[in-house]
Amino acid sequence: MSTAPLVPEHELPDTHYLNATYGSGRSIRAWLLTTDHKRIALLYLASVTVFFFIGGIFATMIRIHLLTPGGALVSPETYNKLFTMHGVAMIFFFLIPSIPAILGNFLIPIMIGAKDLAFPKINLLSWYIYLIGGCFVLYSFGTGGLDTGWTFYTPLSSIYSNSAVTPAVIGIFINGFSSILTGLNFIVTIHTMRAPGMTWFRLPLFVWAHYATSLVMILGTPVVAITLLLAGLERMFHLGFFNPSMGGDPILFQHLFWFYSHPAVYIMILPAMGVVSEIIPTFARKPIFGYSFIAASSIAIAVIGFFVWAHHMFVTGESTYSALAFSFLSYLVAIPSAIKVFNWTATLYKGSISWDPPMIYALGFIGLFTIGGLTGLFLACLGLDIHVHDTYFVVAHFHYIMVGGAVMGYVGGLHFWWPKITGRLYPKALSRFAAIVLFIGFNLTFFPQFILGYLGMPRRYHSYPPEFQVLNVLSTAGASILAVGYLLPMFYLFWSMRYGKVAGPNPWPATGLEWKTDSPPPTENFHVTPVVDWEPYDYRNRPDLGLAAGGPLAPAHGDD
């Protein structure tokens, strides 16, 4: 393929947000007290990566343990702690903050032409709250661990568990405020700080997705925070909110928990959808198909997502009428996701498709998310759910959404905006290879789990009947490939920060405002406040991008 540079060799700008000398300059103190959304994004990147590693180590141990039916590695107690801590670390401290707090934080102000978020100090506060919450949770992991499952079902968590539940729920309670404040910051920023000409329907779809995500963060997080606090109070002071022997209702906990924790899935996947909605048109060099449908479907997912929670409870003995309503609504929420997948696919039609790494990740996302979304239809189906509920089918389904979808989107987004964040490019061939390894490893790890689930293997089992071994071994083999797929980008992205080729302001080139400024951007994002007079993802009327204005086969002009 042609790799001739579109633009001549670049040099890094003299001053940018990474080396700026405002405040006390480049010292540790200047970083820890920064109110620059871009630096805060990098603080999040570092801390979120730590939790990803911790969660990843737990996952590795889980997969090794499940190599043999009797359990190969650890005791039942330890195994239960491993999957619980894997879930807590990954969901509350990696997946939920990953795209919003890193890429969203970095990009939203630049994408709308603002100098920073609306509340820069609150943005920094969010990060500290995240750290404090994280410390409580790590304290719980280190002092006895946690064995309740990440779902903290009562009365197991509030009465029967002997592990360090209290610090964990306090940590998640505290961390919730980080999420709420980030959501608040995004919403206010998107409403009030758009540059001249940046109308709502010129907003990048990444911003729409984050607007929807922020709604869920603000409206849902308080509920889970208070619910876990109630479970903690029940544990500490023997109050009877959920304890049946004191007149409490253990099912009430599940209602309250899933009222947030189902929408939380959309906190994880909506931003990834936003990332993919940026990558696809950029690397197909054409406007996204059905912009308004994709934007509206984000809002629809956020809204309908609040009314499907009890589909986690079809086998609790809830009333048949309730089950029917929640099954119906669960099918309803699938439609906006389907709309997005169809529109992304249609965007490829008659595009000028490059095989750059972000595109490989984005297409991988579509494949995995499609499988994850479609298998949701099995679980929303009442008659089928009574069989596959709480089996490995569910485990496979939500890993396809959260890992295949959200993490693939996150890694793809990092690849897309890495040149903007660091000013440098990474080795393309190697990262294409990593994306393919990730895709194959992922499928090999999690596809067998669908079959395991239908065969009846319940989740959260430290040992299992021997007939399930072959599929478990296959899954573990896949996980080792998957691990390579995650480690490779960590190495070459880190490497590129120093040795990568200088990217220039717009290496792909892409149409968004973030590509109109330096890479890395200056502290104030733009040297001059930009004025937007173009439609989103428009390549035809953008002579500044230096591309041919014709179709995919239009002749190159003056290419040096």
Next chain:
Amino acid sequence: MQSQLPLYPPEASNFAPHVDALMIFITSVCVFFAAGITIAIIYFFFKYHRKQVDAIGVPIHGDPRLEAAWIIIPSILALAMFAWGAVVYVDYRHTPSDTLDIYVIGKQWMWKVQQPNGLKEINELHVPVGRNIRLILASEDVIHDFFVPAFRVKMDVIPGYNRYNTMWFRPTKAGRYHFFCSQYCGTNHALMGGWVTVMEPTEYAAWLSGSGAGGANPVAVGEKLFAEKACITCHLANGTGRAPSLNGLYGAQVLLAGGATVTADEAYIRESILQPNAKIVARYEPLMPPYQGQLTEEQDIALTEYIKSLRSQPVPVKGSGIAPVRGDETAPATEKR
């Protein structure tokens, strides 16, 4: 015909063929869409691969007809999945009236089963083929879940004074099948399983009577408890006591203080023993002490079974809180909140 690597568990209940058919239907639809998307992406990926570095794509902004098509067609298919799934589920949640009732108690980390004649089993469940079976599920501690993959059914087992979840199925094939606890319940969750043995009815009857020597009849045990716990001093059979007569109670509609009525099923009887003040029968005083924590689950079951056995006794008219019209002659449907 299970191969070395089966894709589905044995089909051994009335629900299994329905659930598998649903599975095949939804899988077909999903494979169709997933394959379509995948093929389209791969085709476009190569067909429209950028040939010149500065080429751009054809600016197509969308097409309302296409949008309408891919909103409406998936919606119709989703509605079909919903409807079919609902039919199977409603069947599952509507227990027929002619069931063989077996109690199943979950506790960390074992299952205690009590057959109708009082025979007790641990981590084993024997049932006759071809008979509608109802499992009445109670938990002594945390939430468990009784799951039989070969029957394609599961139900949570939830602790609490006012809950008995029930599930039903009709075994269709003799054999031995796994059952599991599928709601995470602590350390040895994975070991909390056992075997369902589906037997021919004659075999089952022989098994039940043959090994029944150890099992005390729950009705007899309950009758004894009814006297020992002094229930009998207030719940006089003729309805003149300080508490309502329990004759004919099971399955009847009970008029409560405040005017509401409730069907006297197992869950109601359980609640009225453990937390009697939760629902007071009309025209009676809340005098009875709660027995929560005073009775073991087995004792509670025995009392419940004894009270159920009183349904054939003559219903006193005077002073009874029981509404004059009885529910239908069969056991109450288990559709309960």
